Amino acid sequence: MLLELAHVEVRYGAIRALQGISLGVDEGELVALIGSNGAGKSTTLRTISGLLRPTHGTITFDGADITNASSERIVARGISHCPEGRRIFGGLTVAENLRLGAVSRPRSAAAGIAEDLATVLELFPVLKERLDQAGGTLSGGEQQMLAIGRALMSRPRLLLLDEPSLGLAPLMVERIFATIAELKRAGRTILLVEQNVHQAFEVADRAYVLETGRVTLEGPADALRQDPKVEQSYLGAGGIAVVS
Amino acid sequence: MTDYAIQQVVNALSAGSLYALMAVGLAMVFGILRLINFAHGDLMMIAAYLAVFSIGAGLSLVASLPIIIVGTVIVGLLMERVAYRPLRGAPDVAVLLSSFAVGQILQNGTLLVSRLADRPQLIAFPSPDLLNGVVTIGAITVPKVNLASFVAGIVLLGLLTLFVTRTNLGLSMRAAAEDLSSARLVGINVNRVVATAFAIGSALAAVAGVLYSVQSGQINPYMGFTPVLKAFIAAVIGGFGSIAGAVVGGYVLGFLEVLVTSLAGIGDLLPAGSVSPEVRQLLHDWLPSGLASWRDAVVFVVLIIVLLVRPQGILGRRQQGDEG
Numbered sequence: 001m002l003l004e005l006a007h008v009e010v011r012y013g014a015i016r017a018l019q020g021i022s023l024g025v026d027e028g029e030l031v032a033l034i035g036s037n038g039a040g041k042s043t044t045l046r047t048i049s050g051l052l053r054p055t056h057g058t059i060t061f062d063g064a065d066i067t068n069a070s071s072e073r074i075v076a077r078g079i080s081h082c083p084e085g086r087r088i089f090g091g092l093t094v095a096e097n098l099r100l101g102a103v104s105r106p107r108s109a110a111a112g113i114a115e116d117l118a119t120v121l122e123l124f125p126v127l128k129e130r131l132d133q134a135g136g137t138l139s140g141g142e143q144q145m146l147a148i149g150r151a152l153m154s155r156p157r158l159l160l161l162d163e164p165s166l167g168l169a170p171l172m173v174e175r176i177f178a179t180i181a182e183l184k185r186a187g188r189t190i191l192l193v194e195q196n197v198h199q200a201f202e203v204a205d206r207a208y209v210l211e212t213g214r215v216t217l218e219g220p221a222d223a224l225r226q227d228p229k230v231e232q233s234y235l236g237a238g239g240i241a242v243v244s
Numbered sequence: 245m246t247d248y249a250i251q252q253v254v255n256a257l258s259a260g261s262l263y264a265l266m267a268v269g270l271a272m273v274f275g276i277l278r279l280i281n282f283a284h285g286d287l288m289m290i291a292a293y294l295a296v297f298s299i300g301a302g303l304s305l306v307a308s309l310p311i312i313i314v315g316t317v318i319v320g321l322l323m324e325r326v327a328y329r330p331l332r333g334a335p336d337v338a339v340l341l342s343s344f345a346v347g348q349i350l351q352n353g354t355l356l357v358s359r360l361a362d363r364p365q366l367i368a369f370p371s372p373d374l375l376n377g378v379v380t381i382g383a384i385t386v387p388k389v390n391l392a393s394f395v396a397g398i399v400l401l402g403l404l405t406l407f408v409t410r411t412n413l414g415l416s417m418r419a420a421a422e423d424l425s426s427a428r429l430v431g432i433n434v435n436r437v438v439a440t441a442f443a444i445g446s447a448l449a450a451v452a453g454v455l456y457s458v459q460s461g462q463i464n465p466y467m468g469f470t471p472v473l474k475a476f477i478a479a480v481i482g483g484f485g486s487i488a489g490a491v492v493g494g495y496v497l498g499f500l501e502v503l504v505t506s507l508a509g510i511g512d513l514l515p516a517g518s519v520s521p522e523v524r525q526l527l528h529d530w531l532p533s534g535l536a537s538w539r540d541a542v543v544f545v546v547l548i549i550v551l552l553v554r555p556q557g558i559l560g561r562r563q564q565g566d567e568g
Contacts, residue, residue, distance in 0.1 A: 051425055075431030087426040089419045091561065100419050103412055104431030136561075154431060 001060075002027045002189055003048070003079075003158055008057035010040075010047050017043045019213040020057065025158065030180070030190045032200040032221065034234060035210035041193040042084050044210070045160045048191075049081040050074045062157070075104040080156030084163045084193075086147040090136025094127055097135050097146055101153025112155065120149040123179065141172035148179065159183070161192045165199065177203060197234040201225045209234075247383040252506040258390035260498025261397025265452040266475030267482070267490035268404065269445025275421030275485035276438055277332075279339045283323060283346035285472025287446050291316045291453030292463040293354055296367055305372035305454075313450045319350070320446025321439060329435070347468070354465040366464045369457040389458045396451055401491055404444065408487060413440055421485060477543060481550050483560025492558055500546060504539045 001024035010018040018040050025031045033041050046052045048059060050071035059067045066074055075081075080101075089097050098120060102113045121128040124145040130138060135146055144164055151159060161180070165173040177199045184190060184203060194200035201207065201221045209217035209230060217224060224230050266284065273281050294315045298308035327346045331339045355365065375389040408414035413436075420427040420437045428434060456471060457463050474497060475490075482493025550557065 049429055051428060070433075071428035072431045072433045075429070081429045083426060083429055087423055087429075089422045089426065091422055092415065092418060096415055096418075099412070100415055100427075100430050100432070103416055150430060 001025065002062055003191070004060045005044070005048070006058050006060075008044075008047060008054045008059060010043055010052050011055050017213055018047065018054070021210075021213070021215055022057075023208050023215060023218070025189060025191050027157075027189055028187055029205050030184045030188075030192060030203055032204035032207040033191065033193045033210060034195075034197050034200060034207055036233075037195075038212070039210040040213040041210055042162055043213075045081060045083075045162050045191070045193060048074075048160060049079055072104060075154055075156075078154075078157035079160065080151040080154045080158070081160040082147050082151040082162060082164065084166065086140075086143045088135040088138075088143050088146050088150065090134065092135055093132050094135055094138070094146055095131040097150050098127075098153050101150035102155075104154050113153070116153055116155055120152050123152075123182070124149055141168050141175065144168060144172070144176055145179075148176075157189060159188055159190045161190060163193055163195060165194065165196050173199070197230075248506075251384050251386060252502050254384070254386045254394065255390060255506075256499040256502035257397075257495070258393040258498070259501060260495035261393045261401075262452050262456055262471070262494075263474055263478045263497050264397055264401060264491045264494025265448045266471055267478040267494045268401070268487055269448050270472070270475050271479045271482075271485055271487055271490035272417065272421070272441040272445055273438075274479070275487070276417070276424065276434075276441055277328070277339070278336055279328060280343065280476065281323075281328075281445075282340070282343045282472055282476075283327075283350060284445065284449060284475070285468025285470075286347045286350040287316050287320055287323075287449040287468070288453030288456060288471055289354065289463070289465060289468040290319050290350060291450035292369065292457040292467065293358075294450075295454050295457065296369065296463065299370045299372065305374055309454075312454060313447050316450035316453070317443050317446045320442045320449075324439060324442040329438070351465045351468075358465070366462055368462050369460070371458050371461065375455075375458045387459075389455060393455045393459075396455060400448060400451060404448075404487070407444075413437070417441055418487075474543075477547050479557075481547060481557060483557025486557070486559050486561075489557050489559035496558070497543065500543055501539055504542045 003025040005021055005023050007020045007022055008018055009016060009020050021040070021044060023031075023033075023044075033044060035041050043052065047054055050066070050069055050073070054067060057067070058065060061074075061077055061079060064077065066077065069077070089100065092100070098117060102109070102116065105113060126142055127146060127149060130142070135143065138146060148161070148164065164176050164180070168176065173196065180190065180192065181203050192200060192204065201224065204221040206219065207221045207224050208215050209224070217227065217230065225235070266288070269287075270281060270284050273279055273284075291312050294312045295305075295308060298311050299305060303311070323346050327342045328339060331342055358365070358367070371389075375392055378385050378387050379391055408418055416427065416432045416437050417440060419430070420432060420434060424434065427437070452471070457467075460467075475494070478493035478497040479490045480493065481496055482491065483489030554560075
């Protein structure tokens with residue numbers, strides 16, 4: 001496994017937000033993390049990237065223990081986190097946002113950084129037209145593209161995507177999922193948190209279902225999709241599960 | 245009239261430069277940490293004392309400048325490491341109180357050192373020849389130190405602009421000021437960025453401290469209080485947390501103060517016949533002595549108006565995405 005969480009527990013004060021989670025992501029896999037609000041999906045991602053410290057358990061990445069590593073070390077090791085709500089630097093230009101995505105890379109990587117910038121701009125041509133524009137002036141969908149582009153600029157070995165479709169217009173949701181599928185085809189390893197369970201199952205290889213800080217179900221996405229419990233709780237009778 | 249006006253504009257630019265140099269340091273730190281570092285003014289004071297000691301030791305101002313700046317930067321970095329970094333994540337009030345404590349320690353420490361050195365509490369500042377006297381261009385006479393303040397302000401703020409727009413570290417600083425946890429997620433080393441903000445702020449405060457001391461002619465351990473308060477106002481008027489806002493606020497404050505004080509002389513400067521003698525008499529009676537002493541009151545009134553009309557400041561943006 002490229003990434004492995006073993007019995008990870010995270011507390012917010014007295015509340016145990018994660019109650020001993022174990023999960024893994026293999027090289028080249030797209031793994032979805034689903035569950036309702038407050039189940040601990042974002043907390044899991046924030047813990048992996050070092051923003052939160054587990055009180056228990058271990059996180060290993062590519063064989064190395066990163067449980068207590070600082071965020072900048074984790075990014076430098078190859079994990080990039082595209083946070084919920086996009087969180088781009090609104091007062092900085094699109095070009096500056098992308099440049100900062102590569103800030104963890106050494107000076108000697110300049111050629112590789114230029115290469116990756118070209119790749120990102122090819123993936124999201126609209127960003128190319130807006131390079132000198134402040135990030136905050138972009139539309140929600142464009143900001144999401146910028147957030148993903150920024151995350152890709154560190155040339156991550158693992159990409160964490162937190163609710164990339166949240167709050168976007170349906171057409172833009174399609175566009176973002178098409179991008180995720182494209183990234184997967186290109187061989188990227190992705191851990192995806194989504195409330196849009198239908199779409200997540202479309203692109204994912206495997207999935208974990210989180211409930212109040214525990215993994216309650218796991219397996220191949222195709223199998224989970226058929227699971228009556230998943231169907232009832234997350235897919236809904238009418239098939240509309242886009243709630244936030 | 246025009247000469248008088250130009251002279252006052254130069255004065256305003258000079259005062260504004262000092263406020264801007266101070267306000268930028270406050271704004272950089274506040275932007276990242278939400279900390280109002282009231283000990284920032286005491287860095288000016290430290291710089292002034294370092295200047296007195298190194299000039300007193302026979303060094304020229306130019307030769308002592310590196311000592312003054314490096315010394316002040318070391319104090320600024322120590323301040324961050326000892327008093328603020330351990331409190332990262334603590335409630336804002338705790339860190340604010342810590343900044344008052346740091347200020348007190350620096351003031352009393354300086355007092356102690358100057359007692360031990362058998363120096364009085366109030367020390368005359370040995371104005372270097374370089375900054376003494378005036379420059380006369382045509383009918384305009386400007387004190388050299390005012391010109392130096394203006395030039396120093398423009399040059400240093402220009403360099404700072406290049407730093408925050410061209411270098412990765414500078415961009416990281418702006419990014420951290422916008423969204424600290426996003427900055428962490430792209431791999432920015434927050435400790436390094438914070439230390440950089442303190443170092444730059446201290447260096448700018450050092451230069452401002454020397455120029456301020458030349459202007460006032462004397463120094464004491466408590467001299468940092470008024471400047472830091474003014475810098476704070478400048479930063480709030482401009483838009484707290486934004487570097488550009490601090491610069492704009494600094495110059496606005498400089499112009500405001502000079503405007504209020506220089507209006508005192510306006511009654512005598514109006515061309516003959518432009519106003520009736522009664523008005524002229526009224527201006528003469530009320531403005532001169534009256535206005536200059538109202539300077540700070542006017543500044544605070546403007547501050548209140550800004551807070552009422554545009555709470556985010558001239559260049560400030562409303563806070564967004566602050567939940568993380």
